[in-house]
Amino acid sequence: MAPGGLPYFDPDYESLSIRINPPRVSVDNDGCGDCTLVKVDSVNKPGILLEVVQILADLDLIITKAYISSDGGWFMDVFHVTDQQGNKIIDNMTIEYIEKSLGPKGHTADESKAWSAKRVGVHYTAIELVGRDRPGLLSEISAVIANQQFNVTAAGVWTHNRRIACVVYLNDDSTSHDPARLSAMEEQLKNILGVCGDDKVEARTNFSMGLTHIDRRLHQMLFAEMDYEVKGLTAEADFLDLKISIDPCLEKDYSVVTVRCRDRPKLMFDIVCTLTDMQYVVFHATILSDNPYATQEYYIRHMDGSPVNTEGEEERVIRCLEAAILRRVSEGLSLELCAKDRVGLLSEVTRVLRENGLSVSRAGVTTVGEQAVNIFYVRDASGNPVDMKTIERLRKEIGHTMMLNVKKSPSTSNSTQPQASNKTSFSFGSLFERFLPS
Secondary structure (H helix, E strand, O other): OOHHHOOOOOHHHHHHHHHHOOOEEEEEOOOOOOOEEEEEEEEOOOOHHHHHHHHHHHOOOEEEEEEEEOOOOEEEEEEEEEOOOOOOOOOHHHHHHHHHHHOHHHHOOOOHHHHOOOEOOOOOEEEEEEEEOOOOHHHHHHHHHHHOOOOEEEEEEEEEOOEEEEEEEEOOOOHHHOHHHHHHHHHHHHHHHHHHOOOOOOOEEEEEOOOOEHHHHHHHHHHHOOHHHOOOOOHHHHHHOOEEEEEEEOOOOEEEEEEEEEOOOOHHHHHHHHHHHOOEEEEEEEEEEEOOEEEEEEEEEEOOOOOOOOHHHHHHHHHHHHHHHHOOOOOOEEEEEEEEOOOOHHHHHHHHHHHOOEEEEEEEEEEEOOEEEEEEEEEEOOOOOOOHHHHHHHHHHHOOOOEEEEEEOHHHOOOOOOOOEOOOOOOOOOHHHHHOOO
């Protein structure tokens, strides 16, 4: 027995099992008329469902149906997937990536850095920031980084329930050799995050050279800040028509978590990620998308083998899942920008947004070759819809140096907000992360 009374597992046993019974992955375009079937059979291990869902989510694939079974020593699942336009997956590069990532090569230590589409490797310094959100905060953070002459290669920014979580990657070769610069920047960032002076929300910064997955890390950071503790559903929850219930399954001693809401990309990832980080194991699951709604059912137990036993635990699981689903829902418009990458670009863009009275609720920053590609979900400082005059001012200020594409975010699809572009529309997806060197 291991310390604490838990069973001991030989760390070499898992790799031996995988060598004896390597994962079998099938990408089938013939078995279904309107989608691609991704089938995975593998030796069961902790976190394997999240690994699979993470790969599909990072490729921006839409999961329309899924059937999961991992009760016992074997993990078997089938995913019905399409691309963002609702078509089958026919791109050979994408198919090969899925087969390599989820197959035997994806489970070897040497390959692990390359096959997760949103991991950033040891060549980049990661900054993690968390604290109380306020208008213009992202612009101030970007200005500090630019003043220290660091270049932002990738970043993820989420806000929820008045908290902000940022993961920023710097590719300056001197970051690991210049602790004075890093220390000065950290001190300035702490001062900025501490301006709100909220005793209940502690501002924190963290520097890392390790591997991380951006979206999962953002979930973990906001979960650690207990953003789920704010009671009462929001306007985003009302729009999603979000309903979560937990019921006992007495036959098998499971707890059955049922989530029903308007469907959206990466919904399954956000739910599975949260259950995994809360130390729950998914034994069976059924996912069904019946446009525009999705119903997802998970049969779970805690890692100690017990189901959800108390009303307090049930309430906490429901709140945490609500928060995880709502973190990715953004009101207002999405602004997609593409420009030549350079030091200070993020600072310039966020300054312009702030000066035009726009507040960033969520952002993604990536780099493909020499091009920086950014998405900002914005609304005005009062939370009201962004008017066309503001968009036109933005075009005049930055349109001559960047491609600017304006879209309605899903949570405001029924509103009267403008939707226009001055260039051909483009989709960033996870292109940068798929080809980022490790």
